[in-house]
Amino acid sequence: MNAPDRALLEAAARGDAGAVRAALDDGAAVDARDGHRRTPLLLAALADHTEAARVLVAAGADPDAQDDRLDSPWLVTGVTGSVAMMRLLLPAGPDPKVTNRFGGTALIPAAERGHTEYVRAVLRESDIDVDHVNQLGWTALLEAVILGDGGRDHEEVVELLVTAGADPELADRDGVTALAHAERRGFAGIAGLLGAVR
Incomplete structure (x- = not known):
């Protein structure tokens, strides 16, 4: 060099x-x-x-x-x-379609980590696909529930994703929806949000 x-x-x-x-x-x-x-x-x-x-x-x-x-x-x-x-x-x-080693777009790790301001901004200011599915078979919505902690930030991320048109019926490879994952994990706030858009 x-x-x-x-x-x-x-x-x-x-x-x-x-x-x-x-x-x-x-x-x-x-x-x-x-x-x-x-x-x-x-x-x-x-x-x-x-x-x-x-x-x-x-x-x-x-x-x-x-x-x-x-x-x-x-x-x-x-x-x-x-x-x-x-x-x-x-x-x-x-x-926005470029993917990382997990087959995910920039939105997916942001949703997983509960980066609410980033999720809000990238959804508004780019044409990123809200329902992109990574190699694990997860969307940003699924990842926010499966790998999130169910707290306030992840609730807000879920709300932002759903408001942006994320499909709550998109299930993981086992056929389990984000709502079902939220219910299994005891995330009442997230389950309530997702149950309201079914």
Whole structure:
């Protein structure tokens, strides 16, 4: 790896926007890759370094460039729940259909983790598929119930998903719906929400 590329990757990882700009001016490739095929924009997104990411997006960085784990800058915003990073990447034209190693879109891990503000924003501001099914056979709605804790944040996520048109009748591979999972786990608030839209 040449020195400017290395400098760019290091600057992005530590969130130094000035050093990112300097490395680019020095001839670094905007989508240089490290040993795990992570780009500078992915490193910035992972650590939520918005200013460094802003410089990279302006320089044409690819929001969909995936590393050896199939993470991309866009996909990891669903994991971190960073609305600011998600909005910063939107003008770069990320593909909402790109999937992670589990076959999920950015919405699914966000729903699982109870990132309410992110779920609200990504549903409003992108054309992400609310009913995308991952390799486990789960939608964002199913994942919010199966892997969530049933608390206030996950209740709000379920409400946001249903309001956005999520199909509560989409069952997992065993034919179990989100409502049935909620009832089994004793999530009365979520069960009430889902029972009301049947």
